[in-house]
Amino acid sequence: MSFSAVTPCVSTAHLSESTTLSRVAVDVKHSTILPCTHTVHKGLTEVTWRAGSEELVASYLQGNLTVGPGFESRVHLSTEGIEGGNLSLFINPVEYNDADVYSCFCSNVQLCGVTLEVFAPTVDPVPVGDRVKLPCYAPINRQTEDSQLNVRWEKEGKVVLHLHSGSVTLGSGFENRVSVSKEDIRKGDLSLVFNTTLFSDHGSYRCFYNKEKTAGDPEEIKLTFTAREDNLTVSEGDSITLPLHSTEPVRVQFSSAGDQSTGVSVCVVEGGLPRCETQYKHRVSIQNGSLHLQQASPSDRGVYRVMDHRTNDIISIFSVDLIEGTQPYAPWATLAAVMVMMVVILILMMVLMRRKRKNKVLLGNRTQKDTDKCKTQEVQFSSPEKKELQKIYRPVISHETINAPSPPISPPVTQTTDCCWDPGHMSALCPEQSSTDIQRMAE
Structure with missing residues (x-):
């Protein structure tokens, strides 16, 4: 709004008769500016915007901005603009409940008045299956508790959704597909949201609020589809x-x-x-x-x-x-192949375990036999001075030729693989070793 004269802040708390209201119209969820330009004293320290007679919208004081309830993060006053005489209020996005008469005050002196009108949007045809929002708006108190909210949606006289006493009732055929937001309702937005649509959803819808079933805005919404x-x-x-x-x-x-x-x-x-x-x-x-x-x-x-x-x-x-030319994926074939592979692995494991047990039994039998043999076997040395070396040996299974020092003895005999261990000499002897090996061991 523009003024014919440059007027500093004066001490009056009411809108002067010479001040007229400007009008601003906007679609809901869009942004708008409530205009107010005025030359103010350089020492001005406070600019306040109010809705209606008392509701605080925003207050600028010494570089700090205070925002009223329900307008958080949606309104803005420019510091540079205020210093230059532009006291306009920026709102984004505009909610349906924002429709009201707004006044701008400078140190309790009303400088501007703006009537804000908010329009509900229309619904364009949408492809069937898409998500869609049916708009409906009403003047709801921002401080209303959940238990006090009462919203009802109908399609051609039949209940689609009813929110009352904090709970939601859904109509037949709309289960798990439609919803309303309690937070948005407190902003005046009663819109019905379809998460997914069916062709049978086309038709006329109406929304109501409070116990008296007051119709929202718009009073009727038509949902149509394109192919x-x-x-x-x-x-x-x-x-x-x-x-x-x-x-x-x-x-x-x-x-x-x-x-x-x-x-x-x-x-x-x-x-x-x-x-x-x-x-x-x-x-x-x-x-x-x-x-x-x-x-x-x-x-x-x-x-x-x-x-x-x-x-x-x-x-x-x-x-x-x-x-063309591709074969459908057959999960059963993959499963069958995996099962065959598992059976083969299981059979191999069983064979290996059985063989291991058999070898263990054979080894145990042979060890016992060699032990008994070595306990009764006494190694003979031809050198009398080596008689003290005669001892009983413990069993050792060896598949290598043992070359231990020994004294000269009788001619060599056939060597076997059943040997005994001499703990005193830390060497191995075989009961039927050659004389040369035994002589070498004795030395």
Whole structure:
């Protein structure tokens, strides 16, 4: 707002008769500026914006900005602007509850007045299946407790969602798909959010608030859809999956590549049950709201249309391309290969363990036999002065020739691998060693 005269702050607490209200209109969730320009004293220390008569919006005092409840992080006053006489208030984003009459004060002197009008947005048609928000707004007190919030959404007279006493009740067919935000409601935003949409959601919606069921703004919202278009690429032998996006009866049509007509009927799906043409009857199943066409072949390449069975409105269009020459992934084959490998490993382990036990038994038997033999075996030396070396030896199993010093004795005899250990000489002797080896050991 502009003023015809330059006026410093004066001591008056009310809007002067010569000051007129300016008007600002904005769509909800957009940004806006509430204008106020005024020449002020250089020593000015306080600028305050209020909504209505008392509600604090923002206050600038000696370089510090204080923001009122509900306006946190959304309003701004420029220090440079104030020093230059621009006291305008910037709001981003604008909430529906921001609609009010705003006044700017300089040291308790009202300088400007602005009427802020906030408009609810409209809903444009969206592709079926998308997330969508149906707008509705109402003047809700920002301090309202959760238990006191009361919001009701209806579609053509039937309950879609009802928030009351802190709990939410959902209408049939809308479970796990719609919601409202308690935090947003306190800002005046009663909007209904669809996480995912079905073609059967199209129609007129209304929202109400408080116990008196006062209608929100706008009083009625229409939800409409455009046909959803998707491109699908599948491998030969895989399944083609077509989301139906509707709980109402639908018809699936097929047109081969290059055919511009609506094509031939594949199936009619009603109540989750398919009624298909003969060539598709044994290849079609319905799972999780989608039609699955199994064992795709080159003849399945083309355009599929999902249409409302009653109105013939097109819900979805799928252009399907096929990658030929590939084999479908068979998880059972991989599992079978893994199981065969595990069986082979198990058999090998059993064979090795059995062989190990057998060797252990044979070794134990032989050790006992050698022990008994060595206990009764006395090594003879031909040199009388070496008689004291005669002793009983403990068993040692050796597969190497032992060359121990020994005195000259009788001619050599055949050496065996059953040897005994001489702890006194830290050497090994064999009962049937050659005389040369024994003589060498005695020396």
